[in-house]
Amino acid sequence: MKYLMKFGGTSVADARCIGLVVDILEKHHNAGDELAVVVSAQRGVTDQLIDIAEKLPTAQNCAAVPPLIAALRERHMKTLAGAAPDYAKEVGAVIEKRLASLQHILFAIYNLRELTPRSKDYVISYGERLLAPIVSAAIRQRGIPSTVLDGCEAGILTTPQHGEATALVESDARIKAKIGPLLKTEIPVVMGFMGCTEQGIVTTLGRSGSDYSASIIGAGIDADEIWIWTDVDGIMTADPRVINDARVLRSVSYIEVMELSYFGAKVMHPRSIDPAMRKKILVRVKNTFNPSNPGTMIVRNGHRDNRVVKALTYIDKVASININGAQMIGRPGVAKMIFSALADKAVNVMMITQGSSEANISLIVDESHLDAAVESLEFLVKDGIVREVTHNKDVCAVAVVGAGMAGAAGTGGRIFTALGAAGVNVMMISQGSSEANISFVVRQEDGPRAVRVLHDEFRLSEESE
Ligand code: ADP
Ligand code: ASP
Ligand code: MG
DSSP states (O other): OEEEEEEOTTTTSSHHHHHHHHHHHHHHHHTTOEEEEEEOOOTTHHHHHHHHHHHGGGOSOSTTHHHHHHHHHHHHHHHHHHHOGGGHHHHHHHHHHHHHHHHHHHHHHHHHTOOOHHHHHHHHTHHHHHHHHHHHHHHHHTTOOOOEEOTTTTTOBBOSOTTSOOBOTTHHHHHHHHHGGGGGTOOOEEETTEEEOTTOOEEEOOTTHHHHHHHHHHHHTTOSEEEEEESSSSOBSSOTTTOTTOOBOSEEEHHHHHHHHHTTOTTSOTTTHHHHHHTTOEEEEEETTSTTSOOEEEESSOOOOSOSOOEEEEEEEEEEEEEEOGGGTTOTTHHHHHHHHHHHTTOOEEEEEEOTTSSEEEEEEEGGGHHHHHHHHHHHHHTTSSSEEEEEEEEEEEEEEOGGGTTOTTHHHHHHHHHHHTTOOEEEEEEOTTSSEEEEEEEGGGHHHHHHHHHHHTTTTSOOO
16 A cells, blocks of 8 residues: 555654654554655644744844754754664754854844745744654664655645745646655655745745645655544544534544634644645544544545534634625625725635625624724725724634535524524524534634533534444
């Protein structure tokens, strides 16, 4: 079998964890499987890099840089010494060189008082740049040849949209040419989360982007399966940190995972299903710390059971925008004006509803896009096209997901009756066109309670498969 295996931040958090990762790889290698690996940064490192990069342009001084570099050095060197002692010198030198160049860039950001999207992407890719050589050395420590490639070297070609780049299909052929031949003799380790543009400029794929890298590389090498190794047994009926009796799902469909991740379920990056789906590759989510558990299978048609709702999620970093005014009634082209203005500012619109009277359009956007969205819509009031544009940050979008909802009458009624009985006020409702999702908006503080109420209503903690 040919596998692409991706290990997330907790799976590579220290030398002990990397030992478990290499146990898994060695077992499959000895069984004759071909393996390519994608790794993300050690847990927390990307957050540290984003934090410092964003602060430096307005900081009083750059005193925070050397302690951060020292902390990264200590953590990575300790991991290296434990995971691959025979390669401590060789790989230690690589890490030192990367830390020196990271420090240079951070000082430059401070001195220029400017963080461009391009320089930010470069800085935040360092978590993966520091960690991947250690995992590769840990593989060599077991006598298995391994080389390291960054996302660009691996063949991931992306759009120039820094911070949220999308892989171009041309990546497939490049990845096949670069990684394909290596699989016969070694286990290549690819740095997740990054790619590059046609001009070779580094881009990142969005937070949690190494899941997306895994799917892109898996599709490129035509893997039989893509395995996403993480710190829980699979995709669960809800975030286990919010719902303590959430249950692992044995199988879900591509569409269901897309809906869940789009609405914030942290277990997968929202676009990561796309390349796998295009090549119809089976994806599994498995637990590095409990590898014998079968995990969750993601396939074209997930397991159908008598349950229409399979999982719940919510996202609280969103804001609502309400556009009101009878002037809109019967006036063609208002929606076009609104969405063109938002698109010009690259605002991500997550949900849309229009009142049947046409006197109201409501939108849900990423909270980080709110200012740009409001600004881009100011002209509507100024030009007398609508009466008012208001917004509210105190909201959260909840998604109820299950492919079985398509055509199952009454699910919506059940959802909103249960919420009403629990006193949760629903501010906006939308049904995704995939019909695998009904999403709605509640006050931010009601989000976890809404999920709890529906988890109980649909008895999601009970085994059904
Ligand atoms: P990794 O570093 O392996 O990519 P993440 O922290 O990004 O791991 O994602 C795994 C975490 O996602 C889990 O520890 C869990 O707390 C959280 N999570 C949120 N929603 C879900 C869900 N529906 N199913 C499983 N895990 C979820
Ligand atoms: N290291 C990146 C992040 O923290 C990518 C990933 O973990 O998947 O977002
Ligand atoms: Mg993740």
